[in-house]
Amino acid sequence: MTALLEVQDLRVTIGSTAAVRGTSLAVDKGETHCLVGESGCGKSISALSIMGLLPKGSVRETRALRFAGEEIGGHGEREMEHLRGNRMAMIFQEPMTSLNPAYTVGSQMTEVLRRHRPVTRAAAVDRAAELLARVGITAPGLRLGQFPHQLSGGLRQRVMIAMALMCDPELLIADEPTTALDVTVQAQILRLLAELQKDLGLGILLITHDLGIVARVADRVSVMYAGEVVESAPTAELFAAPEHPYTRGLLTCVPVPGKVKRDEPLGSIPGVVPRMQPGFTGCAFRDRCPEVTAACSGSFPRRTIGNDHQFLCTLEPGWVGSAAA
Ligand SMILES: Nc1ncnc2c1ncn2[C@@H]1O[C@H](COP(=O)(O)OP(=O)(O)OP(=O)(O)O)[C@@H](O)[C@H]1O
Numbered sequence: 001m002t003a004l005l006e007v008q009d010l011r012v013t014i015g016s017t018a019a020v021r022g023t024s025l026a027v028d029k030g031e032t033h034c035l036v037g038e039s040g041c042g043k044s045i046s047a048l049s050i051m052g053l054l055p056k057g058s059v060r061e062t063r064a065l066r067f068a069g070e071e072i073g074g075h076g077e078r079e080m081e082h083l084r085g086n087r088m089a090m091i092f093q094e095p096m097t098s099l100n101p102a103y104t105v106g107s108q109m110t111e112v113l114r115r116h117r118p119v120t121r122a123a124a125v126d127r128a129a130e131l132l133a134r135v136g137i138t139a140p141g142l143r144l145g146q147f148p149h150q151l152s153g154g155l156r157q158r159v160m161i162a163m164a165l166m167c168d169p170e171l172l173i174a175d176e177p178t179t180a181l182d183v184t185v186q187a188q189i190l191r192l193l194a195e196l197q198k199d200l201g202l203g204i205l206l207i208t209h210d211l212g213i214v215a216r217v218a219d220r221v222s223v224m225y226a227g228e229v230v231e232s233a234p235t236a237e238l239f240a241a242p243e244h245p246y247t248r249g250l251l252t253c254v255p256v257p258g259k260v261k262r263d264e265p266l267g268s269i270p271g272v273v274p275r276m277q278p279g280f281t282g283c284a285f286r287d288r289c290p291e292v293t294a295a296c297s298g299s300f301p302r303r304t305i306g307n308d309h310q311f312l313c314t315l316e317p318g319w320v321g322s323a324a325a
């Protein structure tokens, strides 16, 4: 089967920072692929580079960047504009990234549709109202006439999702779409995305640092560290048998109900994600890794377990280390 989205060996350099260093991932139709990792590891830059929305001064290289089987890595701005908001859409942690404070919800939503489809204004308004209702907004007619600042955070997030769906996209990239929301609204939004996915067959690339969310919604997980995917596996397998020392570290940081107070930061792996320079060799996690050996400064192969679990480490699959004791 052709993947809906296929990224091979994506590299992004911003000034002297190697923000993404050889990331590969695929999203199938109807699948939720979660991208996890600590702050600064390159999740957002990976997403933005797929959408063709990288910050100025970034340099992107890929071996392949395919959408619905078509290579889009060489697409210019006009061709990307044709795809964006239309066949692939993105939602952000902060809704005001995609909502313009100066226009009503209705005019922004209808504009997206009319940019890509030959529909009348009335038909576009109907579609906007229908989608607002679909994302659980009551009195959609009223909301269409309001400005973003008149809505609560949760409502704005829903409006942003509805707007992303105006053209019936095949792929939705969601970058921490619920981080800024309280837990109840967060659960509603995630449920909504899951429903929409079932109804519309959407492929979703969901960026989050919340492993609880991953466990609930992901079909597949890719763990990023310092610009690389260091492990990728079907969700159940990743949680049951993580291989990369970084993944194992992340999983031991998952809070245990009752033992961790609310709003307490997650327990974490000592140290921070390093800012990578181009030309770095060896494993980027080695300074923080409890299993580090001399081999970690050299190059090593990507290891494969079965046909869909990979990790990038000098250790053999199934290794038992000091951290496991
Ligand atoms: N506009 C920019 N200019 C320069 N460097 C940037 C820019 N945006 C991101 N970077 C750098 O690229 C690297 C990857 O950043 P990215 O935003 O993708 O991380 P992230 O995984 O999304 O983190 P977070 O969880 O905090 O959102 C970091 O080293 C970051 O400092």
Ligand SMILES: [Mg+2]
Pocket (backbone or CB within 6 Å): 043, 044, 045, 175
């Ligand atoms: Mg980010």
